[in-house]
Amino acid sequence: MLDWKNRTAGADTAAAGGQPRGKTGASALGRVIGGVLGLYLLIAVIVGWYWSQEPEQFSVQQHVHSAAQSAKHQMVNGYTTVATLKQVARTLLDKPGGYLANDIAPPGLWLDNMPSWEYGVLVQVRDMSRALRKDFARSQSQSTEDPDLAKAEPRFHFDNTSWALPASEAEYGEAIKSLDRYLARLADPSSNAQFYTRADNLNNWLGDAATRLGSLSQRLSASVGQVRLNTEVRDPAQGDGGEVEIIEGGYETPWLQIDNVFYEARGQAWALAHLLRAIEVDFADVLAKKNATVSLRQIIRELEAAQETLWSPMILNGSGYGLLANHSLVMANYISRANAGLIDLRTLLSQG
Template identity: 75%
Template structure:
């Protein structure tokens, strides 16, 4: 039975229940505000960390870096050492840059970022192409010679899925590829080991440059398609030969709006990696390039690729129309890439005929 307070018409038990309910509402309100504050702080921290992780690595001096690495390992800087050491450092940058390797992140803030993973993929494309060229061309004297076992393993590791986060993770596989390159470098610098070789010949260099030209040509087309354009469809119909040809039709080629920045940063990644590799090629193939009068051509290619690394002052990749008010960063990048590609085609001509 409830007792009644004097001078009131309300049971004392009801007052107690109401007070506890009010205190519960106040406590829930402050708890909600605390959780919201913590969430806001987390999002702000993730935003700042994501901005820091999205900073592209700076260019590094190739020859000095290779020389320092050789001295630290107490090795002689033999022919080919600069190229392989540069490939190793370029690949190492994917793992050591701020935030590490981001393409396979499954948690914020890496999960929210797409520009840096696209940059990483661009670098990885050039790493894969050069590791393949090392195995099948640079390290072999002729078509019937044996492939280097360390370079076989390096190519396999670098061609692992770039988005794997489970065991084995992409980073672990790429780290194994770096170890294989290191073993090849050790054998290359050891005069007592004759199995590891690096042949600085014009035909070897020309073969790799053919792959580079194909990559840059594709990039140039994808960058130019940011504004959309109509082109003739020159693809042959199935079953028809090139001599007969196929009916030509027009088709619109346009990069999807959400993919424009991805293509742009992939191009920056490829240009970053390729500029370093070509500087190393200029060192190791100095005699070949001088004999073919091609040194200036290599330096011009490097200049175009390094110009593509200029800082992007806009907070986003702008996609204005060709002659519109706003800039189109993809078209600017396409200009540098296509000019570098044209110079590579001229360089290949010099190497084969000069």
């Protein structure tokens, strides 16, 4: 009798002070799910950090000689430029994490610096592939374009954020294969593939590069709002001729886009530096004749200086003479000097 009363009292105490078995199981399941999610987020952060590391610069001549030996190709004019373009494009697909701009799942979905870097590289790849198709591989404007380059150039211009049907990587991979076929034909003396190292061809491509760098310089400088003058032509008939309108702020890069513009500039500078190294080899005679070799090397130095390690965990946007650095303005300085060098180089090439 007493034992029955003790058991009853114990059950009541457990019901009053303890937790029901159902709630205990749910709480344990919640802890397990939370732990798994926490571990997943930690791994995603580590992987995302690793994927965000920019590829190192590679030795253009060393890579090209190694590639030519492995493929048993003969080194001819244009081989270094095409092989370098191929390697620059291949880096987009083979770097840690692969191509990230079209990722739809974490951690690639959360990253924006590396996709911006990829886009900068892709811009230079597109410009060079177009120059190959319309200038370097053709003797004159009425000549027939190379069939492999005609396939490569539009595929490099495919949407850079498409993840399926087809994916961007698939199109860029096919473009690289077209470059590879052109490269093999170029190295074959019996083939009809050509690469013309003329000053006018080089000048046309350098004009595109200068335009790209000029735009980047303006966008980077716009990370700090400035007072600017309105340079639009005014109509004297409306009575406002001769007046100068001051616009506060000017064109200012949105705060959330500052790091994207910065990394796009890093990507373009990385790709262009390698391509100019290749141009130095293939157009050595043209550059020497125009006394332009030193000018080209100075441009490469400016672009390579823009690739220095960034020690800050984020892109700072301080004022010009403030306590905090403004990384965009520093990058704009390198890009502007490289752009000025390109303008001088084009002047040398255009002279007789």
